[in-house]
Amino acid sequence: MLKKAPCLFGSVIVLGLLLAAVGILLLIGIPIDGIVNRQVIGQDFLGYTRDENGTEVPNKMTESWLKPPYAMQLNIWMFNVTNVDGILKRHEKPNLQEIGPFVFDEVQEKVYHKFMENDTRVLYKNKKLYYFNKNASCATCHMDMKVTIPNIVFQKLVDAADITVFGVRIKFAIESVLKMVSEAPYITVKISEALFDGYEDPIIDIVCKNKILQFLCETNSLQRRVGFFYGQNGTTDGNWEVDTGVPSPFKIGHLYTWNNMTEMPEGTWDTQYARMINGTDGQLFSPMLKREERLTIFVPQICRSVQMEYSKDVSVQGVPSWRYVPPLDLYDPKRPENRAFCNKAGMPRFFDNTSVQIENCLPAGLIDLSRCQSGNPRVYLSNPHFYNSPMEVWHAVSGLSVPSPSNDLTFVDLEPTAGVPTQAKRIMQINVGMVKGSLSITENTTNVIVPVLWMNETAYFDQGTRDQLIGIFNAKHYSFIGGVTSLSLGLISWLAVFVVIIIYSQQTSEEEYSRLVLEEEEQPTESLETAPLE
Structure with a gap:
């Protein structure tokens, strides 16, 4: 052994x-x-x-892409202006009452798709449908509820008041029209009208019948029907041409054109760089993500691409994911590359302090959507409760909750190996720039940015997708x-x-030691026995 x-x-x-x-x-x-x-x-x-x-049938990824099985909801909180008389007569700042959430179940599907360029590209249209979910909404929330909000149409009249026609300022014609309506700077409408259905402002009919002012209707300066999501329910968000991931999966979702354009029209932003249509469509992402690389996503609602950067590791229902958020300076006009999203033609001054608002730009954290929307309404986008904007913007109104990153920040969670979204939240606030102008009805007011609503659009992966990602x-x-x-x-x-x-x-050493000891002990005995006697 x-x-x-x-x-x-x-x-x-x-x-x-x-x-x-x-x-x-x-x-x-x-x-x-x-x-x-x-x-x-x-x-x-x-x-x-x-x-x-x-x-020949669509592969599993294409099936999920054509009709996403994700659970999607749109939550909207409206801001009701409670002190219109105080604003117009006593120099009060707008006081806001937050109402909501009004919850809508969201369903998306591709209503058209066509593979091209040897199946390396696909052209598609994505349709969105929203269904009001009363049970998930606040107890008092219903679509017939009325809310008082800034009047976008009135702001167009404020801008037009200084126009001269045939040598005469049309301010006087506008003043006469305003005497015929009960509401002007702010208007009370149903929730359904403010959102998807749209409303007809009574001012419009009077203006369009006025011989001096009717040119405003003829030039489409005034929208016949107003709604912050009017025309966006049951419709598509344009024609997308993206990479299919063939032959390179790392290019999947890469955006080539939107509405057959490679860049937005010249009047949208001030430079070609700002008008670029690049990145992905926000639905498909490359596999084998790297933390140091940013994601670029084109968002047609704001007519520009935005970047997302790695924030931290998270777990979504047991699936390890990476969270991506917009960079803090995404909408900061002090960055030279962001100046192109200002307006060199001029921007109303809401704050005299140049550290809050620099010339021809909005304060940090806000983006001007006026040139991106039909009729050029003075609509501004921001984070909810003006998170990541100067506190002077928050203090200009009252009633807003204190902003916090946990509630007011957009993010998308991706499983990094497959590049599959596990959870996403698109959170934003819509505001209207209210300008005093020269009309008598606003002589006691000041320029102010007034929130209208904030929204949280969420998407969670389905059980089938979770099981696949859990397998990885x-x-x-x-x-x-x-x-x-x-x-x-x-x-x-x-x-x-x-x-x-x-x-x-x-053991070997001990045995050897024992053996040697025994030998030494035995050796003297033998000597005594054999030694001769004297």
């Missing part, structure tokens, strides 16, 4: 070495990552496959466990061999 010990020890050492090597490979993820990554890349494209009958996570997780186990067994094998060798060596 002892003769075989060296061979046994050698075998155990070799086995331990192999186990340790396998453990190290599993821990750094070389075998499993390679297999998982190849599977993800092999399936990460839009296109067709063949079923067992040989019939489990493969890597079990690889880690297997690596730890294998490395531990390898180290234990080595340790066992060394312990046995040490013990064996000690």
Whole structure:
């Protein structure tokens, strides 16, 4: 047995070495990552496959893309202006009452798609439908509820008051029209009208019948029907041309054109850089994400691309994900590249302090949508409760909640290996720039940015998508466990061999020592027995 010990020890050492090597490979993820990554890349494209009958059918990714199974909701909070008389007569700042949420279930589907360029690109239209969910809304919320909001049409008259026609300022014609209506700077409408249905302002009919003012209607300066989401329910958001991920999955979702354009019309923003249509469509993302790389997404509602940057690791229903958020300086006009989103033709001054509002720009955190919308209404976009804007903007009105990143920040969570969204929240606030102008009805007011509503559009992945992503996570997780186990067994094998060798060596040493002692003890006795007597 002892003769075989060296061979046994050698075998155990070799086995331990192999186990340790396998453990190290599993821990750094070389075998499993390679297999998982190849599977993800092999399936990460839009296109067709063949079923067992040989019939060409959309692959699983395309099926989910055509009709997303995600649970989607749109939550809207309205701001009701409670002190109109105080604003117009006593120099009060607008006081706002937040009402909501008004909850809408959202359904999306591709109502048209066409593969092109040898299936490397796809042209599609995405349709959105919103259904009011009374049970999920606040107890008192209903679509016939009335709310008082800034009057966009009135602001167009404020701008027109200084126009001269045939040598005469039309201010006097506008003043006469305002005497015929009960509401002007602010208007009370139903929630349904303020959102999707739209409302007809009584001023418009009077203006369009006035010989001096009718040119405002003829030039489409005044919108016949006003609603902040008017025409956006049951309609598409344009024609998208994106990459299918063939042949390169890392280009999936790359946006080539929107509405057949590679950049927005010249009047939209002040530079070609700002007008670029680039990035992705916001629905498809490249696999194998890298934390240091930003995501670029084109948003047609604001006529520009925006960037998202890695924020932190999160877990969404057990799926490890990376959270991406807009950079804090995304809407900061002090950055030179953001100046193009100002308006070199002029911007109303809402704050005299140039550290709050620089010339021809809005304060940080706000973006002017006037040139992006039909009729050029003075509508501004911001984070809810003016989060990430100067506090002077927040203090210009009363009744707003204190802004916080946990409630007021847009984000998207992505599983980094597949690039699949696990959760997304698009959070924004719509505001109207109220300008005093030269009309008598506003002589006691000041220029102010008044919030109208804020919204939280959410999307959560479905169980099927979660199961697929959990499979990816489990493969890597079990690889880690297997690596730890294998490395531990390898180290234990080595340790066992060394312990046995040490013990064996000690036993051998003790036996040898005992033998020598016995020999020494026996040797004098033999001498006495054999020595001759004197």
